Amino acid sequence: MVALKDAVGRYGIWSGALRSEDPALRAEIPEAAAELEELGFGAVWLGGSSGVEHAEPLIGATSRLTVATGILSIWQHEAPDAAARFLELDSRHPGRFLLGIGASHAKLAAQYRRPYSAMVGYLDGLEAAGVPAGRIVLAALGPKMLELSRDRAGGAHPYLVTPEHTAQARELLGTGPLLAPELKVVPDSDPETARATARDYLAMYLTLPNYTNNFLRLGFTEDDFTDGGSDRLVDAVCAWGDDDSIRHRIDAFHAAGADHVALQIVTPGSAPGAPEALPRTEWRRLAGLLA
Known part of the structure; x- marks a missing residue:
């Protein structure tokens, strides 16, 4: 089986639209996944609280693309169910799926409590069911969760971070585990409008203490x-x-120690969790500038 870092490559696409339930968009998703593979991206990350079931259409439409959840919430998916779905999918498509899991946020999950302990228990459940630790990544921001990513998983997929965070995460993880931060890309050269688009998208995230506390650190x-x-x-x-x-x-994240950068296109009118189109023109531009 291909090693995890080789399987995901240096660049991937992070998109909530790739797990859309909209019938028109669902029909386009396999074709879009095949194009992303042809463009040279090594992985796609199913943004938001994705379930394992969203991965199969993309895997079926491609031959080598890694499909990952970015991120499956441990509060919305019980460990035995997530494990069963993982193992079933992996039996049909060995090595093609990466299980990204996270503890979400207190404002978004009514069950939220002691996230570190809950994550340890969730990993215990996945391990007991036979899910390989090397096929799991954690949405890790703080030092304790990063260390858990190192010790109990294949690596970390931090969301909404900086190159400085990536450098600190690399130091904690060491050289072995995968480090795959997410980075938002606003395809706009005008400082005023580009930053306005970014601010519209970031506003919700800046109400969540997990992110703001990380920025304070x-x-x-x-x-x-x-x-x-x-x-x-x-x-x-x-x-x-x-x-x-x-x-x-993008290069700054690699220079700081990232193995892979998951790139999320943000355009005017984008909003976390809102319906979105597949930004295929922008993905083609990204592929061109990364070539």
């Missing part, structure tokens, strides 16, 4: 969280500008 202040984020914060977590500027920002 990185040296940001409460002032950076107002009105959708300061220029400093927006520029740290989003790549925008011309092709060279976007490529330079």
Whole structure:
């Protein structure tokens, strides 16, 4: 079986639209997945609280693309069920699926409590059912969850982070585990409109303490969280500008220690959890600037 880092490659696409329930979009998803594979992306991340069942149409339409959940919420999917679905899918498509799991946020999960202990228990359940640790990644931000990613999983998939966080995560993980941060890409060269698009998308995330606490650890202040984020914060977590500027920002994550960067296109009107189209034109542009 191909090693995890080789299987996902250096670049992937993160998209909530790839798990859409909209009938028109569902019909387009397999074709879009096949194109992403042809464009050279190594993995796709099914954004939001994806279930394992969303992965099969994309795997079936491709020959080598890794399909990952980014992220399956441990509060919405019981460990035995997630394990059973994983094992069933892996029996049909060996090595093609990566189970990304996370503890979500108190504001988004009524059951939320002691997230670290809950994650340990969830990993215990997956292990008991026979899911290989090397085929699991955690949505890890803080040091304890990163260490758990190192010790009990194949690596980490941190969301909404900076190159500085990536460097710290690499130090904690060591050289072996996969480090696959997510990065938002705003394909707009105008500073005012690009940052406005980013702020519209970031506003909800900046109400979630898991993210803001992580930013505080990185040296940001409460002032950076107002009105959708300061220029400093927006520029740290989003790549925008011309092709060279976007490529330079992506490269900064690799230079900091990322093995793989999961790229999420953000366009005007985008909102977390809202219905979205498949940004195939923008994916083609990304493939071109990464070639």
